[in-house]
Amino acid sequence: MSKSIISKDEDYSQWFNELVIKSDLAEHSAVRGCMVIKPYGYSIWEKMQAALDQMFKDTGHSNAYFPLFIPKSFFSKEASHVEGFAKECAVVTHYRLKNDADGNIVVDEDAKLEEELIVRPTSETIIWNTYRGWIQSYRDLPLLINQWANVVRWEMRTRLFLRTTEFLWQEGHTAHATAEEAIAETEQMLNVYADFVENWLALPVIKGKKTANERFAGALDTYCIEALMQDGKALQAGTSHFLGQNFAKAFDVKFSDRENKLDYVWATSWGVSTRMMGALVMAHSDDAGLVLPPKLAPIQVVVVPIYKRQEELENISAFVSELKKNLHKRSIRLKFDDRDTQRPGFKFAEYELKGVPLRVAIGSRDMQ
C-alpha cells in the first residue's frame, strides 16, 4: 500500500510526522509553522472540545470571547509576562493594502497603526483589562470564564500539533476574592484536565508543579500534567496557573470585600490545546497506523461488504442500513464503505491506518 509509514523504532519523530499526514489528521499549510487541520483530525478535536466544554460547565464556568488583538502597551504591563512572550509575537502594523505604481499589491504606508497590535499569544492582559469593568464587589466573585480561541506564538521550529505557530486552545481566566480560593481553582482545573486525559484519551498522567524557571510568564505557580509517550519521554498535556495578584495589580482590578475594604483580586488561568492531538497520536499508535480510543474515534465501526454480484451488495447494503440505524440510536458511529473503486484489503489497511476501533467484513453468509 502506498500509504505505509516508517517504523517508529527506526525514527520515532519521522513516524509521528508521517502518521499525522497519511492518516489525514493534518498537514502543513503554505504559511510557515501554521497547519491545516483536516476533517478527520478536526472531528477528533471537536469531540475533545465537547467533552472538555461540558466538564468546564459542570464546574460552573461560562464561555465568552475576547479580541484577537492586544495593544502593545497592554502586553508590557506585567513585566515577566512580556519578557516571556515578546520574542515570539506576530505584530500587526498596518490596516490596508494598495496598488503601487506598477500595479503590484503592497502595504499602504499611509495606513500605519498609531499603536501596533499583537496577535494574542495568550489573553491575560486584554482579559484583565476587561475584568476591571466587571468586578466591583465580592458579589461579582468568583468570575469563572473560559474562551475557545486561536492563538499565535512565532515558533522557529514547528511540528504538526505539538508545536505550531497558530494553534487552537481553550484558556480559562478566573477571578477570586482570596488566594486560597484561587489556589483551589488552579488545582481543581488541573484535576479536570487529568480526568479528561485519562478518561477520554485513555492516557494516565502525572500531576506536578513547574520549577520557577519553567513557570508561565506572570504566574506564581504553574501546575501541569505530563503524559508518557512511547519513546520514553514525557509530554506536557495541560497547565493551570495560580497568578496571584500580578495581573490585578497590572490592570488595577480591585474589589470591595464584605467589610467594604478594597483589595486586589486573585487570579488563575489554565489551558489545553491542539497539542493534545499530538499526545493522542504519540501515546497509542503503532506502525500500522493510529490507535484511537473509541470515545474519540470519528468512525467507531467500519463495515466493508464482501460480494461478487450486484444483488449480493444490495442485500448487504439493506442489512447494514438497518444496523446503522440501530447503532445510531445508541450513539455508535458506523460507516459503511461500499466504494466499488477499492478492494476490501485496501479498505482494511486504510481503516487500520486511520485507527477505526472495529473493522467488520460482511458477506452474504454472515447475515444469516
Add this chain to the structure above:
Amino acid sequence: MSKSIISKDEDYSQWFNELVIKSDLAEHSAVRGCMVIKPYGYSIWEKMQAALDQMFKDTGHSNAYFPLFIPKSFFSKEASHVEGFAKECAVVTHYRLKNDADGNIVVDEDAKLEEELIVRPTSETIIWNTYRGWIQSYRDLPLLINQWANVVRWEMRTRLFLRTTEFLWQEGHTAHATAEEAIAETEQMLNVYADFVENWLALPVIKGKKTANERFAGALDTYCIEALMQDGKALQAGTSHFLGQNFAKAFDVKFSDRENKLDYVWATSWGVSTRMMGALVMAHSDDAGLVLPPKLAPIQVVVVPIYKRQEELENISAFVSELKKNLHKRSIRLKFDDRDTQRPGFKFAEYELKGVPLRVAIGSRDMQ
C-alpha cells in the same frame, strides 16, 4: 432601575447599542472596532452555532480548520477578490518585539517578514491553495467543508455585532465537478440559512440575489437572505456564493472526470456571522429589554422566591430544586435566583431586560 434604556422610537440606533450593553450581551473592547462577547451573549451564540453545525452535518458537510494568516501574494491571485478586500486588511509585518535603549517595548525591525501576512478577512484563497493537494479526480468530489473561525475586516465605523473589525463566523467552502452541482449547493445552503433564521431566530426572511455591484468579491452570483427589522429596514443575515471556476483557475485546481479529461473545479462559499446576534436583538426586542425565542434563551424560566422568613426560603428552595431536576430532564433551562441582596421587583426588571421568556414568582402558598 439604573439599567433603563432609551426608547426605540426615540432613537432606534441608540436603543440597540444600549440594549446590547445593558443586557450583558457584549461590549466594546480596548481595541478599536473589536468587541468582547460576554457570557450571556456568548451563550446565545453557542446555541446558534450548535444548531447550524448540526444542519451543516445533516447536509453532508464536515468541519476543518485553515490558518489565520494568508500570504499577501495569495490574496492578490483573484483580481476582483483583492479589489474587494485590500482596503480593510490587518497586515502582520513583524514577528518579534524587543526592548529599545530606553527599556521601552518596541517592534524589532530585524524581525521583519519577507512577505507580509494578512489576517484572514475570508478564507477562499488559502483554502483553494490547499484544495489543490486534495482534489485529483471526480472521486474526490464533491468536497463539502465548513470552518468555524474568527475573521478581521478593518472597518472604519463599527457597531456591536452588526459591523465589527473582528467577528466570529462560519465559512463553508465546497468543490464540485459541475456548475449545476455547485449552483444546487449554493441554493441548498441559502435554504439552510433561511430555515435556521426562521425556526431558531423566529424571523421570516426574503431570499434573493445580489446585483452585480453587490456581489462577493470573486463570485459569479451571490444569494442572500434579508430580514426586516423594526425600523423598517432590511438586514442581510447570510450569503451564499456561486464562485464558478474563478478560484480553481487562480489556484490551478483541476480534476480528471469520468472520461479522464482534466477540468477546473466548480466552487461555492457561504457564511453567517455574529451579525445574526444583531438581527436577533433588532427583530424582537422592545423598550423593556431583549425578547428571546425560547430555543435560544440561555435561561428559559427564572424563578424568584417571595418570602419573609428564612424557613420559607428553605421550603421554596427545596421545591424549586426538585422542579429544576425535572425540567432539566426535559432540557428546559431553569434558573433559581435566591440572591438576598436584591428585591423581587429588581430581579423581575433585570430578567425582563435580559429577555428570559418565563418569569415566575413563588411564595409559600404557591407551592400547595
